[in-house]
Amino acid sequence: MRGPIAPPQVPLAASRAETFADLVQDSVERLERRWPQLADVDFLVLDVPRLDGAAGAGWSDETVPLGGTVAAREGRPARVVVYRRPVEIRTKGRDERAALVHEVVVEQVADLLGLTPETVDPRYGED
Numbered sequence: 001m002r003g004p005i006a007p008p009q010v011p012l013a014a015s016r017a018e019t020f021a022d023l024v025q026d027s028v029e030r031l032e033r034r035w036p037q038l039a040d041v042d043f044l045v046l047d048v049p050r051l052d053g054a055a056g057a058g059w060s061d062e063t064v065p066l067g068g069t070v071a072a073r074e075g076r077p078a079r080v081v082v083y084r085r086p087v088e089i090r091t092k093g094r095d096e097r098a099a100l101v102h103e104v105v106v107e108q109v110a111d112l113l114g115l116t117p118e119t120v121d122p123r124y125g126e127d
Helices: 015-034 036-040 084-089 094-113
Strands: 042-046 067-070 079-082
Touching: 015 036, 015 042, 015 084, 015 094, 067 094, 079 084, 079 094, 084 094
Parallel strands: 042 079
Antiparallel strands: 067 079
16 A cells, blocks of 8 residues: 555654744744744744855854854845754754754844843743
8 A cells, every 4th residue: 555654634744844844933933922023034944054155154164053143134034044954963852852943043033133042032041
């Protein structure tokens, strides 16, 4: 018998990329309740950082960034980027991955707003 293992509406059918994007979206929604101005920011998920371009600038062979920001310019909204593969490699389970995704999003939003991560989310850094 050929076909999908589970129907499309079942979470099992979601790809790792879709599941990761959902974690980022959950984190963004959590922060938007406290910071409504985030509605004007684009949140993106990329598989890996690029070696060129604004979001990939400033990193070396020693460390791979987990996220980045691109300031608003020329009618384009500000962007927060979370890199899926580096985050997945550093985590073992879904809960650990969700916590790291939220940490990355908080850190990037803090950088974008010029605030400390603890100001953006008072629970930042708590396990």
